[in-house]
Amino acid sequence: MTFLKLLMPVRVGLVGTGYAAKLRADAFASDDRSDLIAVCGHSIESAIAFAKNYSAQAYASWTELIASDVDLVVIATVNRDHEAIARAALTAGKHTVVEYPLALNAAAAAELIDLAQAQQKLLHVEHIELLSGIHQTLVRELGQIGNPFYVRYASINPQRPAPAKWTYQPALFGFPFIGALSRIHRLTHVFGTIDSVACEARFWAVQSATPPVSARRYSASAADWWPKLSMAKAKRCGRQNDRSSSRAIAVP
Numbered sequence: 001m002t003f004l005k006l007l008m009p010v011r012v013g014l015v016g017t018g019y020a021a022k023l024r025a026d027a028f029a030s031d032d033r034s035d036l037i038a039v040c041g042h043s044i045e046s047a048i049a050f051a052k053n054y055s056a057q058a059y060a061s062w063t064e065l066i067a068s069d070v071d072l073v074v075i076a077t078v079n080r081d082h083e084a085i086a087r088a089a090l091t092a093g094k095h096t097v098v099e100y101p102l103a104l105n106a107a108a109a110a111e112l113i114d115l116a117q118a119q120q121k122l123l124h125v126e127h128i129e130l131l132s133g134i135h136q137t138l139v140r141e142l143g144q145i146g147n148p149f150y151v152r153y154a155s156i157n158p159q160r161p162a163p164a165k166w167t168y169q170p171a172l173f174g175f176p177f178i179g180a181l182s183r184i185h186r187l188t189h190v191f192g193t194i195d196s197v198a199c200e201a202r203f204w205a206v207q208s209a210t211p212p213v214s215a216r217r218y219s220a221s222a223a224d225w226w227p228k229l230s231m232a233k234a235k236r237c238g239r240q241n242d243r244s245s246s247r248a249i250a251v252p
Contacts, residue, residue, distance in 0.1 A: 016076035017041035
């Protein structure tokens with residue numbers, strides 16, 4: 001790579017035209033180190049409408065976008081397509097950033113990690129919490145307090161009252177499970193692998209202020225559920241240390 005190449009902005013291709021894609025596009029547009037030059041969506045019409053806001057080229061498909069002159073492919077589309085697009089981008093020699101989940105099963109995600117290493121290309125699952133100053137400070141200073149016994153995770157942006165509904169379709173999008181895993185990842189990144197899981201789920205009647213209509217408790221060995229989760233990114237990012245025997249408990 002030449003010195004001149006290092007001075008040039010990273011040429012970015014964005015797959016997706018939805019909410020997450022707009023956040024990424026705005027970030028690239030505000031940073032002189034990047035240049036958003038290519039966009040594709042579910043239709044050429046949506047790509048054209050989105051791309052014109054950033055003076056980017058619209059493409060009819062992600063295969064065409066990957067074949068273009070981009071350095072970095074950012075994947076912000078439906079979950080089921082993450083694996084295929086990431087695999088194609090890495091195979092084509094493109095650096096790749098993908099919204100979580102990396103794939104819909106851990107084995108496929110692990111294959112993508114291996115492919116990125118073989119291609120010597122960046123593969124980053126867009127989990128910005130791990131890059132935050134708060135988390136970095138936690139990682140740096142945790143040793144000062146010894147071996148933690150109890151950890152509580154609380155969102156700095158709670159929604160009260162809770163939203164009336166959660167939109168969740170694993171193959172497409174949705175927060176309640178896939179999104180929550182990224183929060184758990186913050187704990188596994190610091191404390192290591194999980195030995196067991198216990199949780200409680202509560203269900204309310206729709207459009208009702210009445211108390212929960214049912215409650216269930218779950219407890220299982222991590223071996224029962226961890227391999228099923230699309231969290232192979234922990235294999236890449238997780239920092240295993242001598243605190244792996246500690247219990248990290250997340251309380252909603």
